[in-house]
Amino acid sequence: MTKQGLEHDRRFMLLKLLEDGSLQNVQIINFPECSRLFQAIDGDDIVVTHRPPGTTNHGADPELRVPLRPNTAGLETVDIQLFGTDTRAYRMGAEPYDRWFSACLGYEVLLVYIGDGRRRILAHSPRQEAEAERTKNLASATTPSSSWLSTITSYITGTPRNATSEEDNDDWLTFNEAAPYLVASQASLRDVSSRLPPGEDADMMRFRPNIVVDGDEVTCWDEDYWGELLVSPSSSDDGGGGGDEGNKQKINDSNIGSRSRICRLALTANCGRCLSVNIDYGTGRMAEGEAGMVLKKLMRDRRVDVGDKWSPIFGRYAHLLPTQQGDAVITATGDQVSPPGAVISVGDEVKVTKRNAERTVWRWPKT
Secondary structure (H helix, E strand, O other), X not given: OEOOEOOOOOOEEEEXXXXXXXXXXXXXXXXXXXXXXXXXXXXXXXXXXXXXXXXXXXXXXXXXXXXXXXXXXXXXXXXXXEOOEEEEEXXXXXXXXXXXXXXXXXXXXXXXXXXXXXXXXXXOOHHHHHHHHHHHHHHOOOOOOHHHHHHHHHHHHOOOXXXXXXXXXXXXXXXXXXXXXXXXXXXXXXXXXXXXXXXXXXXXXXXXXOEEEOOOOOOOOHHHHEEEEEEEOOOOOOOOOOOOOOOOOOOOHHHHOOOEOOEEXXXXXXXXXXXXXXXXXXXXXXXXXHHHHHHHHHHOOOOOOHHHOOOOEEEEEEEEEOOOOOOOOEOOOOOEOOOXXXXXXXXXEEEEEEEOOOOOOOOOOOO
């Protein structure tokens, strides 16, 4: 895990070339057929496979290999706007990348790589939440000060106060929409399944979290009030990710390096949902029947964020926090450090270390 999300996550994106020459971001809400593109990391490459509905021999499907860390020297750049923020991306090239994806999807697309591009986080990073609280406290003072004005400017621009270098401003994203991580609970998914006909279960894939929490103490929609989580190896862990033996990946000092096995996450905002939760990932189209009405079913009682009052809420946006001093982070050499990232595994234990008294309120700037 890194400050910008899971390692290698959201570094690439597809753009559709429109008739007028403009480019449209290929996102699942408008292009559900992209749910039939699958990726796997193989060494230094991402292997992309296209599996149209009805195919059974996946080994015979065409595949494309994309380097995890492309050399951007000499690559053409394009301007990207995503979720209200701008950045520059690198075109991977017509051959074989654009041609392969265009052939799979049936329309002309470009594959781009964010490289050294960065997108500002417009709201709800931990730094900005702290600034907002500070601003609220200072604004209640009788006489505004220059410090108060400085804080307001910092919050609106998304730039930390007194930032002197790129390293100081680590509130940035790649091609994630609003935050590096999205946390959801299996208990809440079960509640969604209870709204469907008997025998039909909701698919967590439709909600696209990258961290899912489950356990006897987790109740449905409890995550609405989670402020911070601490993730650590289970008490029975042998150095891997104990708990789910069938999915456990061995993680030990030799491949962690200086990365922590203690992970702290700040959950700062709710995730408002759109029609993408109605997509059938098996067909690459909107689902039929009641499975295609999940958004409507959630509208009934899950519009619980007054800042995003027309969208039902499922899951919480999250950010990686530095480990606290005393978290007993041990490196391969036996040193205690505060590393820049963390390693988590299926089966790790999760503890709610901060619980909000009220639900947070969405306040993304209008663009």
